Amino acid sequence: MLSLTGLGKTYAGGVQALAGFTLDARPGEIVAVIGGSGCGKSTLLRLIGGLDTPTTGTVSINGETVEQPHPLINLIFQEPRLLPWLSVCDNVGFGLAHLPRAEQVLRINEALCRVNLEAYGDRLPKALSGGQAQRVAIARALVTRPEVLLLDEPFSALDALTRETLQQHLLDIWSETQATMILVTHDIDEAVSLAHRVIVMKPWPGRILDEIVIARPHQRGGADFDQARARVRSALNHSLSASAPADIRKGRAQHSSVLETSP
Amino acid sequence: MTIGAAEAGLGAGVGDGRADTAAVSRRASWLRPSAGGWGGALIRFALAVALPLGAFLFWELAVDSGLASGRLVPPPSRILATLADLWTAGQLADHIASTCLRVLLGFLAGAAAGALAGSLTGYFRFVHAAVDPTLQALRAIPSIAWVPLFILWFGIFETSKVVLIATGVFFPVYLGVSTALLSVDRKIVEVGRIFRLSGFDLVRRILFPAVLPAFIVSLRAGLGLGWMFVVAAEFMGASEGLGYLLVDGQQLGKPDQIMAAILIFAVIGKLSDALLVGATAPLIAWQDNFSRGGL
Ligand SMILES: Nc1ncnc2c1ncn2[C@@H]1O[C@H](COP(=O)(O)OP(=O)(O)OP(=O)(O)O)[C@@H](O)[C@H]1O
Ligand SMILES: [Mg+2]
Numbered sequence: 001m002l003s004l005t006g007l008g009k010t011y012a013g014g015v016q017a018l019a020g021f022t023l024d025a026r027p028g029e030i031v032a033v034i035g036g037s038g039c040g041k042s043t044l045l046r047l048i049g050g051l052d053t054p055t056t057g058t059v060s061i062n063g064e065t066v067e068q069p070h071p072l073i074n075l076i077f078q079e080p081r082l083l084p085w086l087s088v089c090d091n092v093g094f095g096l097a098h099l100p101r102a103e104q105v106l107r108i109n110e111a112l113c114r115v116n117l118e119a120y121g122d123r124l125p126k127a128l129s130g131g132q133a134q135r136v137a138i139a140r141a142l143v144t145r146p147e148v149l150l151l152d153e154p155f156s157a158l159d160a161l162t163r164e165t166l167q168q169h170l171l172d173i174w175s176e177t178q179a180t181m182i183l184v185t186h187d188i189d190e191a192v193s194l195a196h197r198v199i200v201m202k203p204w205p206g207r208i209l210d211e212i213v214i215a216r217p218h219q220r221g222g223a224d225f226d227q228a229r230a231r232v233r234s235a236l237n238h239s240l241s242a243s244a245p246a247d248i249r250k251g252r253a254q255h256s257s258v259l260e261t262s263p
Numbered sequence: 264m265t266i267g268a269a270e271a272g273l274g275a276g277v278g279d280g281r282a283d284t285a286a287v288s289r290r291a292s293w294l295r296p297s298a299g300g301w302g303g304a305l306i307r308f309a310l311a312v313a314l315p316l317g318a319f320l321f322w323e324l325a326v327d328s329g330l331a332s333g334r335l336v337p338p339p340s341r342i343l344a345t346l347a348d349l350w351t352a353g354q355l356a357d358h359i360a361s362t363c364l365r366v367l368l369g370f371l372a373g374a375a376a377g378a379l380a381g382s383l384t385g386y387f388r389f390v391h392a393a394v395d396p397t398l399q400a401l402r403a404i405p406s407i408a409w410v411p412l413f414i415l416w417f418g419i420f421e422t423s424k425v426v427l428i429a430t431g432v433f434f435p436v437y438l439g440v441s442t443a444l445l446s447v448d449r450k451i452v453e454v455g456r457i458f459r460l461s462g463f464d465l466v467r468r469i470l471f472p473a474v475l476p477a478f479i480v481s482l483r484a485g486l487g488l489g490w491m492f493v494v495a496a497e498f499m500g501a502s503e504g505l506g507y508l509l510v511d512g513q514q515l516g517k518p519d520q521i522m523a524a525i526l527i528f529a530v531i532g533k534l535s536d537a538l539l540v541g542a543t544a545p546l547i548a549w550q551d552n553f554s555r556g557g558l
Contacts (some may be wrong), residue, residue, distance in 0.1 A: 081454050082384045085472045095458040097468075122380035126462040129498055144458075 002048070002073075002180055003029055006057035008205070013130040015072065017043040019205035021057070022042040027147070030180040030217070032195035034185055036240045040206020041184040042078070045150045048182065053168050057235060061148060074146035078153045080133035082125040088112070089121040111139035114173055133167070140209050142173065148180045167194060169243040171218060188236065192228045193220045200235040207224050210235035342526060346517040354503075358528060362493055362504040365421070366535075369428025369496075370489045374482055376429065377436025384437075385444025385474075395441070402434045405463040407495050424496035428493070431492035432485035438480020443474035461503060476550055483536060487523045490532045 007021040018040040018073050025031050046052045047109040050069040061073060070109050074095075077114035082091045089108050092172050096104045125133060134154060139148060151170075155163040167190060174181060185191050191198045196217045202209035212231050215224045318338040326333035333341070341472040381396065384391040409430060410423075417423035447470055455469040487494035497506020505524045 049457055053457060075457050077450070077453075079450070081450050083451065083454065083469070083472070085475075085547075094454075094468075097464075107269065113339060117329070123551050150437050 003183075004048065004057065005059050005060075005110055007044070007047055007054050008056035009047060009052065010055045016205035018047070018054075019056075019207050021207060023199065023208070025148075025180050025182065025185060028175060029197065030181045030183060030186055030195045032183045032191035032198045033199060033201060034188065034191045034236060034237075035201030035206070035209075036203060037186075039201045039203035039239070041201060042152055043206065044116070045075060045152050045182065045184060048242060049150055051075070070148040071144070073150065074141040074148070075150040076137055076141050076152065076154050078156065080125075080130075080137040082136055082235055083129075084125050084134055086125075087121065088117065088128070091125065091136055092139045092143055094140055101258065107143045108139075111143045113170060114142065114176075115139045131158050131166065134158065135166065138166075138173075140171070142177070143214050143260070145177070146179060148182070148252070151181060151183045152155075153184055153186060155190070164246070165189075170194065179188075187233050188229055189220070192225060192232060193218065198228070198232050200239055202239040209239045233253055274440075296558075322430060335518055341519050344469045346526070347524045349508075349520070349523065358503055358505055358508055358524075359531065361501075362497065362506065363531065365424050365428060365496065365504065366486075366493050367392040369425045369492070370432050372425065373429035373432025373489070374436050374485055377433040378478065379442050381437045382441025382444065385441040386470070390522055391441070391445075398434075398437060402438070406431050406434075406492065410495065410499055419500045423499070424493070424501070427496045428489050428492045432445065435484040435488060436478075436481045437478050439484065440474060443477030443481075447473045453503045472506060476547045479539075479547060482543075483539055486535060486539060487532070489555070490528065490535075494528075 002023075002025040004021055004023045007018060008020040010016045016143065021040075021044060023031070028176065033044065043052070045091075047054045047245055048066070050066050050073070051058075053067065061070060064070075068262070072077055083094065086094065089112075091109055093104050093108045096107060096196065098105070108121070109118070110149070112121060115138055117132060117135055120128070120136075130135065134157070138154065154170075155166050158166065171194065173179075183191070183194060192214060194217075196214055198212045198214065200210040200212070201207065208242055210231075212235070214228050216222070219225055293521075322331075322333075322336070323338045323340060325331045326338040339417055346355070349358075376461055380394070384395050384398075406427065410427060411421040417426055451473060452465070452469060455465050460468060493504075494506045494509065497504040498510060501507045501510075509521055509526040512518065512524065
C-alpha cells in the first residue's frame with residue numbers, strides 16, 4: 001500500500017510546489033490526479049518516485065519509507081525518454097540487468113506483447129512513431145513488475161485515437177497486474193473513465209482541492225459517468241480560478257518593469 | 264591518367280539510367296551522403312576531386328608551356344617524380360613510419376589523458392571546480408610555446424616529441440568529454456535513476472553511451488591537432504620523419520621535396536581521419552541525424 005503523509009516540496013528558488021499532500025492508495029487502485037498547469041502534479045510523482053526528496057512529509061510503500069527510487073515503484077514520464085542507442089528490446093529490458101538472460105527475454109517478450117509491439121523488438125527508437133515510443137516506455141516500466149506505477153500525462157502528446165487505444169491497453173494491463181496506479185492527467189474524461197478516484201488539485205502551493213470517488217469505474221457514458229465528470233469539472237474550474245498568490249504576481253510585475261526600463 | 268579515370272567515372276555515373284532518373288526526380292539528391300548506388304558515389308567523388316585535379320592540370324600546363332618557371336612551385340609531375348625517387352631510395356617508408364608512430368603514440372597518450380581528465384571533471388563537481396580553471400588557463404597557452412621547456416625537460420629525442428603531440432591532442436579531447444558529460448540530458452539520467460542505477464552502472468549504461476558521439480568528434484579534432492603538432496615536433500630536430508623532409512627540403516632548396524612531404528601529410532591525415540570515422544561509425548549509428556535520415 002502506498003501512503004503519502006503531509007507531503008510538501010519547496011524548490012530552491014522558494015517556489016512552494018506542493019504542500020500538505022496526504023493520500024492513501026489501496027493496492028490495485030487507480031487514482032487520477034488532475035489540475036491546472038503548474039499545480040505540482042509532476043512534483044508529486046517525482047517525490048513518490050524518489051527522484052526528488054520532499055521538504056516535508058513522507059512517502060511510504062508497505063510501511064517502508066521511500067527516499068530513493070524504489071524497486072516496487074516505477075514512473076512513466078510525460079515523454080517516452082527511450083535511450084536512443086538501445087533497440088526496443090534492450091530499452092524494455094533496461095531494468096532487468098540483474099536477472100538471467102532467459103528470464104529477461106521472457107519478460108521482454110511478454111511486455112512487448114502487452115503493448116502490441118512484438119514485431120518491433122529490433123528497431124531503434126528513432127524508427128518509432130510517438131505512440132509506439134510511448135508504448136515502449138510503458139513496457140519498460142511494466143517488466144520490473146512494479147506494485148505502484150506512476151504515470152505523468154502519458155498520453156497527452158498523442159492523437160485522440162491512439163490515446164483511446166492506449167487507455168484501453170492500460171486498463172488491460174491493470175486488470176492483469178493489479179498494480180496501484182497514480183495517473184496524472186489534464187483530461188477529465190480520461191480521469192473519470194480510468195480511475196477509481198479522482199483527486200483535483202489546486203495550485204500555489206499544490207494541494208488537494210477535492211476528491212471524487214467514481215461509483216462505477218471504467219465505464220464511459222451513462223448517468224454516473226456524466227455526474228462524476230460534472231463534479232470534476234466544477235472542482236477544476238474552481239481550482240483554475242484560484243488566483244496566483246501576491247508574491248508571484250509581485251514577482252511578475254517586477255520582472256516586467258525590469259524589461260521596460262532596460263534599454 | 265588519373266584525370267582520365269575521373270572523367271570516365273563521371274561519364275559512367277551520368278550514363279547510368281538509375282542515377283539519371285534519380286537526378287531528375289529528386290534534384291541533386293545524389294549530393295546527399297545517404298544517396299545510394301554506385302552512380303551517386305562516383306558523381307560525388309568526381310565532384311570532390313575536380314577542383315584539385317583541375318588546379319594541378321592548370322599548373323602543369325603553365326610550366327610545360329613556359330608561362331611559369333616552376334622553380335619555386337614545382338609542377339605536379341616533378342613532385343610525383345620526387346616522391347618516386349624518395350620511395351625507390353628506400354627512405355620514404357621510414358620517414359612515414361616514424362612520423363605515424365609519433366602521432367600514434369602522442370594521440371593515444373593525449374586522448375587517454377584527455378578522456379580521463381574530462382570524465383573526472385565532467386562527473387565530479389568538486390574536481391571540476393578544482394581542476395577545470397587551471398586546465399582552461401593551460402589551454403590558452405599556444406602549445407608550441409611549450410617546445411623549449413619540453414626540450415629542456417625531455418631532451419630532443421622521441422620523448423619530447425611525443426609529449427608535445429600528446430599535449431596538442433589532450434585539450435580538445437578533454438574539453439569535448441568534459442562538456443559532453445556536463446550537458447547530458449537530465450531527463451535521460453533520470454531514467455537511469457528510476458531504475459536505481461548509480462555510480463559506475465550509471466556511467467556505463469547511461470553517461471558513456473550518451474557522450475560517445477561527442478567523444479568521437481573530440482577524438483577527430485585531437486587527431487587533427489596531432490598531425491599539426493608532429494610537424495612542430497619534428498622541426499625541433501629530427502633525423503627522420505616527414506617534418507625532417509620539410510626542413511631538409513628548405514635547407515637544401517628542394518621545393519619539390521617540401522611539396523611531396525606536404526602531399527603525404529594531406530593523404531595520411533585524411534586517411535587516418537577516415538579510419539577513425541569508419542571504425543567508430545557503427546558505435547553511433549543510433550543517432551537520429553538530419554543527414555542520415557533526412558526529414
Ligand atoms: N526544478 C524546479 N525548480 C524550481 N521550481 C520548479 C522546479 N520544478 C517545478 N517547479 C515549479 O513548481 C511548480 C509545480 O511544477 P510541476 O512541474 O509539478 O507542475 P505540473 O502540475 O506538473 O504542471 P504541468 O501540468 O504543466 O506539467 C511550478 O510552479 C514550477 O514552476
Ligand atoms: Mg507536469
